[in-house]
Amino acid sequence: MPVITLQLVIFITVAALAIASALGMLFSRNTVYSALLLVFNFTTVAFLYFMMGAPFIGLAQITVYAGAIMVLFLFVIMLLGTEQIARIEQLSAQSVAAVLLGLVIITEAVVVFLLRNPTSLVVTSGGDVVSVNEIGGLLYSQYLLPFEITSFILLVAVVGAIILTKQEKPAGKAVEGEVKK
Amino acid sequence: MENATTTLYFHLVPLVVFLPLAGLVINLLIGKKLGEVVSGTIASLASGAAFVVACLLMLSLRSNPEAVVVPFAEWIRVGGLAVDWAFRVDTLSVTMMLVVSGVGTLIHIYAIGYMHEDVRLNEDPGRFTRFFIYLNLFIAMMMILVSAESYLMTFVGWEGVGLCSYLLIGFWFEKGKEGTGNAIAAKKAFITNRVGDFGFLVAMFMIFLQFGTLSFSELAHVSAPVGALGTVVVAGIGLFLLLAVTGKSAQLPLFVWLPDAMAGPTPVSALIHAATMVTAGVYLVARSAPLFELSPVGPQAVAWVGTLTALFAATIAVGQYDIKKVLAYSTISQLGFMVAAVGMGAYVAGMFHLVTHAFFKALLFLSAGSVIQGVEHGHHHDPHADHYAEFDPQDMRNMGGLAGKMKVTTAVYIIGALALAGVAPLAGFFSKDEIVAFAFGKNPVMFTMLLLAAFFTAFYMARQVWMVFFGKARTTAAQGARENPLVMTIPLMVLAVLSLVGGALNLPHVETLGKWLEHTMEGLHPAEFNWLVAGISLAVAFTGIAAGWFFYGRRSWQPGQSDPMKKLLGPLFTAFERKWWVDEIYNALLLQPYKDLSAILAEPVDQKLIDGCANGLGRMTGWFSRGIGVLQNGLVRSYALVILAGVAAILGYLILR
Amino acid sequence: MNTIPMSYYLVLSAVMFTLGAIGVIIRRNPLVMFMSLELMFNAANLTFVAFSNAFGNANGQIFVFFVMVVAAAEVAVGLALIVAIFRTRHSIDIDLMNTLKN
Numbered sequence A: 001m002p003v004i005t006l007q008l009v010i011f012i013t014v015a016a017l018a019i020a021s022a023l024g025m026l027f028s029r030n031t032v033y034s035a036l037l038l039v040f041n042f043t044t045v046a047f048l049y050f051m052m053g054a055p056f057i058g059l060a061q062i063t064v065y066a067g068a069i070m071v072l073f074l075f076v077i078m079l080l081g082t083e084q085i086a087r088i089e090q091l092s093a094q095s096v097a098a099v100l101l102g103l104v105i106i107t108e109a110v111v112v113f114l115l116r117n118p119t120s121l122v123v124t125s126g127g128d129v130v131s132v133n134e135i136g137g138l139l140y141s142q143y144l145l146p147f148e149i150t151s152f153i154l155l156v157a158v159v160g161a162i163i164l165t166k167q168e169k170p171a172g173k174a175v176e177g178e179v180k181k
Numbered sequence B: 001m002e003n004a005t006t007t008l009y010f011h012l013v014p015l016v017v018f019l020p021l022a023g024l025v026i027n028l029l030i031g032k033k034l035g036e037v038v039s040g041t042i043a044s045l046a047s048g049a050a051f052v053v054a055c056l057l058m059l060s061l062r063s064n065p066e067a068v069v070v071p072f073a074e075w076i077r078v079g080g081l082a083v084d085w086a087f088r089v090d091t092l093s094v095t096m097m098l099v100v101s102g103v104g105t106l107i108h109i110y111a112i113g114y115m116h117e118d119v120r121l122n123e124d125p126g127r128f129t130r131f132f133i134y135l136n137l138f139i140a141m142m143m144i145l146v147s148a149e150s151y152l153m154t155f156v157g158w159e160g161v162g163l164c165s166y167l168l169i170g171f172w173f174e175k176g177k178e179g180t181g182n183a184i185a186a187k188k189a190f191i192t193n194r195v196g197d198f199g200f201l202v203a204m205f206m207i208f209l210q211f212g213t214l215s216f217s218e219l220a221h222v223s224a225p226v227g228a229l230g231t232v233v234v235a236g237i238g239l240f241l242l243l244a245v246t247g248k249s250a251q252l253p254l255f256v257w258l259p260d261a262m263a264g265p266t267p268v269s270a271l272i273h274a275a276t277m278v279t280a281g282v283y284l285v286a287r288s289a290p291l292f293e294l295s296p297v298g299p300q301a302v303a304w305v306g307t308l309t310a311l312f313a314a315t316i317a318v319g320q321y322d323i324k325k326v327l328a329y330s331t332i333s334q335l336g337f338m339v340a341a342v343g344m345g346a347y348v349a350g351m352f353h354l355v356t357h358a359f360f361k362a363l364l365f366l367s368a369g370s371v372i373q374g375v376e377h378g379h380h381h382d383p384h385a386d387h388y389a390e391f392d393p394q395d396m397r398n399m400g401g402l403a404g405k406m407k408v409t410t411a412v413y414i415i416g417a418l419a420l421a422g423v424a425p426l427a428g429f430f431s432k433d434e435i436v437a438f439a440f441g442k443n444p445v446m447f448t449m450l451l452l453a454a455f456f457t458a459f460y461m462a463r464q465v466w467m468v469f470f471g472k473a474r475t476t477a478a479q480g481a482r483e484n485p486l487v488m489t490i491p492l493m494v495l496a497v498l499s500l501v502g503g504a505l506n507l508p509h510v511e512t513l514g515k516w517l518e519h520t521m522e523g524l525h526p527a528e529f530n531w532l533v534a535g536i537s538l539a540v541a542f543t544g545i546a547a548g549w550f551f552y553g554r555r556s557w558q559p560g561q562s563d564p565m566k567k568l569l570g571p572l573f574t575a576f577e578r579k580w581w582v583d584e585i586y587n588a589l590l591l592q593p594y595k596d597l598s599a600i601l602a603e604p605v606d607q608k609l610i611d612g613c614a615n616g617l618g619r620m621t622g623w624f625s626r627g628i629g630v631l632q633n634g635l636v637r638s639y640a641l642v643i644l645a646g647v648a649a650i651l652g653y654l655i656l657r
Numbered sequence C: 001m002n003t004i005p006m007s008y009y010l011v012l013s014a015v016m017f018t019l020g021a022i023g024v025i026i027r028r029n030p031l032v033m034f035m036s037l038e039l040m041f042n043a044a045n046l047t048f049v050a051f052s053n054a055f056g057n058a059n060g061q062i063f064v065f066f067v068m069v070v071a072a073a074e075v076a077v078g079l080a081l082i083v084a085i086f087r088t089r090h091s092i093d094i095d096l097m098n099t100l101k102n
Helices: A006-027 A031-051 A056-082 A092-116 A130-139 A145-163 A172-181 B015-035 B038-063 B091-122 B125-147 B150-168 B181-211 B226-249 B256-262 B266-275 B277-287 B298-320 B324-342 B345-380 B405-423 B429-444 B442-467 B486-506 B511-519 B530-552 B565-569 B569-576 B578-628 B636-656 C006-026 C030-055 C059-089
Strands: A122-124 B066-078 B081-088 C001-005
Touching: A006 A056, A006 C001, A006 C030, A031 A056, A031 B015, A031 B298, A031 C030, A056 A130, A056 C030, A092 B442, A092 C006, A122 B405, A122 B511, A122 C006, A122 C030, A130 A145, A145 C059, A172 B081, A172 B091, B015 B038, B015 B125, B015 B226, B015 C059, B038 B081, B038 B091, B038 B125, B038 B226, B066 B150, B066 B429, B081 B091, B081 B125, B091 B125, B091 B266, B091 B277, B091 B345, B091 B486, B091 B511, B125 B150, B125 B266, B125 B277, B125 B511, B150 B256, B150 B266, B150 B277, B181 B226, B181 B256, B226 B277, B226 B298, B256 B266, B256 B277, B256 B324, B266 B277, B266 B324, B266 B345, B277 B324, B277 B345, B298 B324, B298 B442, B298 B569, B298 B578, B324 B442, B345 B405, B345 B429, B345 B511, B405 B429, B405 B486, B405 B530, B429 B442, B429 B486, B486 B511, B530 C006, B565 B569, B569 B578, B569 C059, B636 C006, C001 C006, C006 C030
Parallel strands: none
Antiparallel strands: A122 C001, B066 B081
16 A cells, blocks of 8 residues: 555545546536536546646647537537437436446456556656657657548548538539529 | 271261251241241251261261261269260161151151141240250250260260150140140150159169170170179169160050150151150160170060050050040050060161151151141131130041042051051061061060051051041031141151151061161071061951951941940940050059158148248247347447446456456 | 556546446437547546556557547547437437337
């Protein structure tokens, strides 16, 4: 059992906040609240990233996830006006089963990671910081091909999203309209 | 070709098969566009060309009479079995080729005229080409049968002609009794032949087992195996070959299909069911002579079957009213003569009778076809006839007095009838006399039976001639009958001439055919001409004819009259008339039990037990599927739950391991 | 000592992951299901970064970067799908989207 240090206290606090926000997201009836709680969860995780000396990832977490993606979520929620869904649950038994299974998995994880064979690895806080330089160097040398592929994936996603959300007009009218234009 | 001075044509032998096939293909592809005359002419030319090739082969054999094997293609090479596609040219096979293609060509020509009418009477002119396709296929198959170098290749032809027979008997498959009569007749012929083919197959297996080869050349010199087993096997070969013969050549007990086969168009009856295919059995025995010589059992059985068939079928022919049925039973009877001859070892006599019989029986059938169409013509042009009522243009009771209206047909028919009855000096006399003379020296019982059969032959032919051509016309249809066109009558005249002079092929003491065949079959028994026997058989023929005249010619048959023989013979005649109840007996003994067994197998066994099992399995699968179908409820969340459960389970397993 | 045992991070990650999985299963709103997916991604990322730190190797962070890109793409397409479905069915209840059943 490690000595209780400030680091550990901070970690446990942040971890507790992360789990609490995740739980809140799960059980919140209002989707907007869920989204906001998830943003909070992302922020706590970003905090952990900073602690582990990964400022680039931490910032990306906040800007990309908490910023861009969650804004997108909120936008869609409000666009559709589906903050709430009728409370008719067909699969209540399933929900119970899911929670139980989740508990089983968590127990299993605890058993494996903490009790059965705890790893001797440790995570150092406040140690070496992985600079943006280093990540950039890796991305443009060793991971060049995957990096390029990600750009392609994003392109496909953009195009796909546009096509999927394009308003479908009746075929005949669409053609006419285009001719007139 | 070792003989350089004369041109030899042996290498042309594959053409006897491929020329008819070429005609077939042409007609198959473009026959319908060519019109009836052209397509019929192509078919006739194909057959005629095969005849020319056969003639060339005959010329080659005259200068070089030893058998020649012309290899064509490798066929089967499995272990010790080596069967090649090879043609055998020897005097026996060329004789058959000449008969098949020669008579076949005449019948082709005749059929151009006959089928022209026939397809119109049956209201489907489009079937004209199909008929000639089948005919050419038949010629090709028959050529394979007779030109084969091995039993297996013969078997290919054997099955091929069986198929053609089936197709042609069922040519008007939608006609006949209750719309299925012709189809049933075709089926009957095919299935009965299967029994014979089974015999052929078993015989082949035994030959291969015993001698290790199926080639005729190699089998020609085998010696009898020693030991009890060998004797049994050799006897078995003979008996199973006999079974094959009884199937194809319509002998007892498998003859029942041939009379029904008359459902086919008349040229078919003439070509396949009188002149050529049914003689394949005789050819097979002649071809298998070296094997039959090995054991006395086979030949004796063959001879007895032939003799019994000859007499049995002749009696039935006496009681028939259908012009073609009479000829059909006559064919069976004459085939019995041939089979008896080859069984007794008189191969030359058997082949001789085969050839002459091909002439006069083809003539009789074709003339009968001419008569039928004449009567049918009269029926159709009779303004008072009820055209919807059943009218049988083949029933001799509906005929009479045709002599004045169909002069050519009458003349040639009488020639054919006299030849068949065995009146000297027509073809049938010499050939039949040779068989009877052979039996005289061998077996007095057979001799008597054959003579009796000959008497019946003369009698039923006389009966037929008087019923059909003389007396007064018994129906308006017979009154309106008229002669058929030249395309039909010319082949009749040619065949009539052949029937008149066919005996010259093997005159006593000259023995052209005997010397010709001697090159192929060693140790032929010389034919002996016996004035006593010749006199007896001639007397028998004339007695038969006289009896025929006494009962049928003296007083004209009146419409609606019953057969005058009925009063005289009573129940015996009924037996003739009802074909000795053979069909009924077979039905009761074989078919009915078989049907009952089938019914048991069909209803309780198949439908309840087997289908029950199958359906049960199906139903179980259905239940099971519906059970697990619940899992696929379309709810993504349920699927995710199952995945999660899987994760938990695998992790649990890894931990608890 | 500025160290925290690796196991703690792993347990935290496992708990977050499991919560995400439970979210996918028990929520009928596809938007929340997507959020739960993001939570699961996040849990995985956490382990990546933790191991990257423990081994003193930046490769883990590169993977996190890629995961984020893929997640962004996935969210873009997924949300577009939801919008399209809402247009045609006027509901986004995931339990009503079961036309492929049986």
